[in-house]
Amino acid sequence: MADVKTIIAKRAARFLKDGDVVNLGIGMPEMVANFLPEDVNVILQSENGIMGMHAAAEEGKENTDISNAGGKYVTVIPGACYFDTAFSFGLIRGGHVDATILGALQVDSEGSLASHIIPGKMVPGMGGAMDLVSGAENVIVITTHTDKKGSPKILERCTLPLTAYKRVKWIISELAVIESTPEGLVLREINAESSVEEVVAKTGAQLIIPEQVGTF
């Protein structure tokens, strides 16, 4: 199997439609932009105040007035604009951002997400994640199917403090594409090199398995 993050980012990229306004979280979600199909152009929003973000700035050519939500220096597309934080989150909560793609510590069968805190270990703060998951039309979680110890990250109920309550629509891992529905988690696709049995074994929540399960 190729690099796990690449597999996930590539599959997630195919979830985006031409013209979508998208906010990508820091880290693996940022990679999604590298794998967009040629006929799909999305408009990237950065919550610190950009609509129309482009690639990272070249070393030596950074404009220090233009950074992204991770503090990295970036460039923008022609027609891009800047705004203040209140407006930026107005766009986010107001439903003007079509999709947000973000990582997870845990995600559960109710579509709830834990991504920002491990009590006693990691308390960085939620940044803009809570607003993004409460406001974006399509909340897409991308994550390795299991954690470093091999334990499932997709659970019946998150045990860590929640970042979002019942807001996740899609979960994409290196093994599967899972849709979160009011009835529960539905297995929509599996990695062609995996099997339904492997996905079920590595998932800590009940999966609804329809007759047709696609592959990617």
Add this chain to the structure above:
Amino acid sequence: MKNKFITAQEAAALIHDGDFVMVGGFLGHGTPNSIVEAMCDSELKDLTIAVNDTGFPEGVDKFGFRGVSELVARHKIKTLYASHIGLNPETGKQMSEGTLEVKLIPQGTLAERIRAGGYGLGGILTPTGVGTDVAQGKQVINVDGKDYLLETALKGDVCIIKGSVVDKLGNVYFKGTTRNFCTVMAMACKTVIVEAEQVVEVGEIPAENIMTPFVLVDYIVDGGKTNG
């Protein structure tokens, strides 16, 4: 018209022990470095600070951006309102040692609470945080079938922000992403101090491009370009 120009040290002297100070910037971009530095060098203590994040410790960004990390390192802050502290380990350390009270607030909620403070509102209703720990102790109000949290307004004593271009009256233009929290904070505090990267004559910033109008700005520090 009164002369608004003061030094960074005079700006720091306008802040008193225990004051609520709002500091513009996002990972240091938009943070008034000279004023922050003067605050660090002063005897100020027990501050309440509202800021998006506590920046990077010195030396992380090659252009010298580090936000308010030095205010944390010098133990100037008693209570902190922020959305993210993960890139400055010292903040987490002081929080777990109990010497710094940290109120972590979703970024959009922090901006809206400050905006409400400056716009004469008692608070705002937001869906952000419903069903999470953020909702603890807060009133949930249902409007047309959807739950919202009542988040109260924040108002400060002093606001310090950086302006890319500032005219001699105090009109401010922010370049790129340096605007972030600066505009809402300038509305929400009694005293507003802007550190100018570039000072220009009145009229040089087209009126349509003024992002913070001069009537909100009490003092200007001619800081020059301190990064990049």
